[in-house]
Amino acid sequence: MGRFNHRKATVKVQLRDAAGQPLANTAVRAEQKTHKFLFGCGAFDTMGVVMPDDMPAFPGADPERMKQMKKNSIERMEKFIKLFNYGTIPFYWGGYERKEGEPNLKMTMAQAQWLKDHGITVKGHPLCWHTVCADWLMQYPNDKILEKQLARIHREVSTYKGVVDMWDVINEVVIMPVFDKYDNAITRICKEYGRFKLVKEVFEAARAENPGATLLINDFNTSQSYEILVEGLLEMGVPISAIGIQSHQHQGYWGLEKLHTVLERFEHFGLPIHFTENTLISGEIMPTYIEDLNDWQVDEWPSTPEGLERQAREVSEMYTELFAHPLVEAITTWDLTDGKWLKAPSGVLTVDNKEKPVYDALMGLIHGEWETKADLKTDENGVVTVTGFKGEYELTVNGKIVKVSVLEDSDAVVEKTIAY
Numbered sequence: 001m002g003r004f005n006h007r008k009a010t011v012k013v014q015l016r017d018a019a020g021q022p023l024a025n026t027a028v029r030a031e032q033k034t035h036k037f038l039f040g041c042g043a044f045d046t047m048g049v050v051m052p053d054d055m056p057a058f059p060g061a062d063p064e065r066m067k068q069m070k071k072n073s074i075e076r077m078e079k080f081i082k083l084f085n086y087g088t089i090p091f092y093w094g095g096y097e098r099k100e101g102e103p104n105l106k107m108t109m110a111q112a113q114w115l116k117d118h119g120i121t122v123k124g125h126p127l128c129w130h131t132v133c134a135d136w137l138m139q140y141p142n143d144k145i146l147e148k149q150l151a152r153i154h155r156e157v158s159t160y161k162g163v164v165d166m167w168d169v170i171n172e173v174v175i176m177p178v179f180d181k182y183d184n185a186i187t188r189i190c191k192e193y194g195r196f197k198l199v200k201e202v203f204e205a206a207r208a209e210n211p212g213a214t215l216l217i218n219d220f221n222t223s224q225s226y227e228i229l230v231e232g233l234l235e236m237g238v239p240i241s242a243i244g245i246q247s248h249q250h251q252g253y254w255g256l257e258k259l260h261t262v263l264e265r266f267e268h269f270g271l272p273i274h275f276t277e278n279t280l281i282s283g284e285i286m287p288t289y290i291e292d293l294n295d296w297q298v299d300e301w302p303s304t305p306e307g308l309e310r311q312a313r314e315v316s317e318m319y320t321e322l323f324a325h326p327l328v329e330a331i332t333t334w335d336l337t338d339g340k341w342l343k344a345p346s347g348v349l350t351v352d353n354k355e356k357p358v359y360d361a362l363m364g365l366i367h368g369e370w371e372t373k374a375d376l377k378t379d380e381n382g383v384v385t386v387t388g389f390k391g392e393y394e395l396t397v398n399g400k401i402v403k404v405s406v407l408e409d410s411d412a413v414v415e416k417t418i419a420y
Helices: 046-050 065-083 103-118 135-139 140-161 185-193 196-211 224-235 256-269 307-322 357-369
Strands: 007-016 027-036 038-043 088-090 121-125 168-172 214-219 242-249 273-280 327-333 372-376 383-389 391-397 398-405 413-418
Touching: 007 391, 027 214, 027 383, 038 121, 046 065, 046 103, 065 357, 088 103, 088 327, 103 121, 103 357, 121 214, 121 413, 135 185, 140 185, 140 196, 168 196, 185 196, 196 214, 196 224, 214 273, 214 383, 224 256, 242 256, 256 273, 273 307, 307 327, 307 357, 372 383, 383 391, 383 398, 398 413
Parallel strands: 007 413, 038 088, 038 327, 088 121, 121 168, 168 214, 214 242, 242 273, 273 327
Antiparallel strands: 007 383, 027 372, 027 391, 391 398
């Protein structure tokens, strides 16, 4: 049995002409147009695409520079949608609602809608996190902070329902109550109420507003501590849809041994697994003595020829292993372009939007090895059997196109009429 057979399905389609007669012994070209599997990337550059041309420049900004930024964002996102089908957009509370009661709804909705209109599944990140939190929360007592946190979740999940139906509900909760880099409102309430109560409340708030949403818990801590937390939450009935795993590998590639260890640690829950934030760099590796990646501050972090080749090779290996695992449903490359978080060369594009070897490698997998295109033929009853990677397909018959879903194996015959 092939490593990727679980990613494939078979459907039978009976093709008829406008008069209802079966198109027997007729050539059919089947081409996959979308993947069921979520191949994603951080889609933060969508903000530049949807920014109105007449939007006032940021204080002190050159209007011409703003126009160039928009042009660059459009170019980047055009390359995004050629490769990916899934995007994460920011809902960091401190940036989304800088002033209480004034959320950045218009621009964020425009980002989400643009992505959806281009066939991209959208995830909001995150609804609850102690970092990039709203400073104005600090004026309130803990019971009021929790009340406002839950109200925030009710507001966002209900407002974006139908456009954003996937959320990182809570981020990095293992460290949350002991986070000591700086004081913040969310660590305060996590300390007082505990991880389990806080996670239960935020998930229940999100589920109440969108019963069909995909709701993730997300963490960079892939140790037994996270496993124990998830186990306890599930025993409490917390409605977790999928387990999110961050894999920022600035200090070097995990390798297959660690990757398999992490998968084994969480697969016994039987829940879908999403690799939510994946970074592998194309430059010098960050020193291993750095405990918090954020403490590594450099003026520049260039790619190297060896690093470019290494990034492409390691990303290809990691994606192949994850695509082969039956519980993994999504992989997100965190940075679209180099020079974002920590100035790392972790993107699939350079800072000037050139495609890196890793971009080409992923294109070769996602839209090459893992995408089905086949020349087929109907039988004497006009039935064609389509087997391929799960997703949406177009069947071309005598120059005409019909659309077919190949998502699960089915014995039922789907009937399609070719209109001339």
